[in-house]
Amino acid sequence: MPDVTTLIEVLLIVIKVVVIAMILFSLPMPLTWLERKVAGHIQVRLGPWRVGPHGILQAVADAIKLMLKEDITPDKADKFLFRLAPLLALVPAFAVFVTIPFGESISIPFIERDVTLYIADMNVGILYILAIAGLGIYGVILGGWASNSKYSLLGALRSSAQMISYEIAISFAAIGVVMIANSLSLVDIVGAQSGSILNWNILYLPVGPVWFAIFLIASLAEINRIPFDLPEDEGTLGAGFHTEYSGMRFSLFMLAEYVAMVTVSILCVLLFFGGWNAPFDMPLPIPPIPAIFWFIGKVSAFIYFFMWLRFTLPRYRYDQLMTLGWKVLIPISLVNILVTGYMRI
Amino acid sequence: MEQLFFYIFSIVAIVSAILVVSVRNPVHSALYLIICFLQVAAMFVLLRSPFLAAVQVFIYVGAVMVLFLFAVMVLDLGKERLKDSMHSQSILGGALAIVLFFIAFYLVYNGDIVAPLGAYTETALMKNTEVIGAALYTKYIYPFEVVSLILLVALVGAITLVMRHKDN
């Protein structure tokens, strides 16, 4: 029979899981509103305006609409896999958050306990994230195959070929960071960047910026954002692998996509921009800004950056995309591994 | 408590492994094989080797199964053809499986299979990745370099076979 301390630990984990999952589940609502606002202002429009002040309730209206839409299951579809695929896309996107740290630890005032701001600090941290995030591909492949529609199947194949090609480059960039920090644990990786802005991996010259560029390009391709949103290439593929999906099942795919965007922003910050560390020590009269605000600020900046890119860049062609992955990013990564290794021994 | 989890994982693994060979649709088989591999990964965690668990998910679930699914889609392995080519092998396969089971049972029962990391304490295994790294790149350096050659041969062989297929 497990003792009391174990039970308290399990309870704490359950609470953290519930809090993080609920936040992530509702995060796409403000994010879709923001994305449409950013799009509007970049294109000199107003964006959502009618529902609530500055259209802020637009996302709520969309959510209600999606709830009330009919879920269509095409009669030629493989019913079991067709219904399972949205969940297969959703679960890995959330499961990576087990080992993502949001800060070191805070003390909760009433129960007088230090609570860590991560669910678990795994020894295999970054490898766990890459492995689990890679499982999201099955939602795409199985969803596209189960639809039994030509557009879905072609979209699924294209999408998954793109994801696996760029997964290698992401792994290489992660290895570069692991070489600098000598640990796979994300808490240790952030810890190695503490001090000042000069210790951040992005400023680990000359290899840091190269690793960051590889990571950024590859993860944009991995989460299917512009300029690599080939799977959603309306002109040639309909809506890609989720052509046949509607209503709530469609929104679960979208939810997974937004959570993946948040994950990538967080990983950029943790791996290259010092995590929750402040860039420099504040002069004494100003009270120091809590670490969590630095973290959220940096992550928000990245999320904005991804939205900005979406309405600025055109889309790649499919053969250009594959050439970039295999003939540019992977050779550069291999050379960069050797350079980083030489600097670290 | 740990044993309870072990039994859950092993029962799910065995059931899904049986489903892999018994369902007709190759894509459904692939799905059950993914479930089976995930249970094996969970067992690696119970054996205090999270690195191997991550490897299991990363390579087998994340890469090998993608290849399986691509093969089913690209090479058009219909139900009928898969069944035709598998049927004649089922007796031989079953016999081999039983032989393999008894060999493994014999070795485990006599205690001939001992984990090379068995001497490590739990605290040392907290640094599982480093432990494996230190062993792999010093004591097992020769097999490690052979792996790179095997991978190269696999790559060259696969490209040669597939590119010939492409020309036709």
Add this chain to the structure above:
Amino acid sequence: MLISYLAVLIIIGFVSLLGIGALVASYVMQPRNPYREKLAPWECGMEPIGEANRGKFRIHFFIIAILFIVFDVETLFLFPWAAILNDKSLSLFVFVEMIIFVAVLALGLVYAWVKGALDWI
């Protein structure tokens, strides 16, 4: 240590519950009005022709998947290597053996490149 991996099971269970809950809530509220045209696969408004899943696709997707496995295994060997690089007694030796490992696999990439396995068109 094991307890941190219990969290993985908990989050998988909870997120599945959330997802299924959302699907069930939507199932209760949505209208259901299927008819033949609505349930047909989308093919730009034409009658769908044949079975989509029997279609043959370019062998190239298959080559990409094979290349992916080989390089995935390679990256995996680099992770423990990167984690022990700071061990000064080993690092030079370990670094040299990794140069050999990477060089052999770079040879594989060059072979694929020359053979045209990486060309999409």
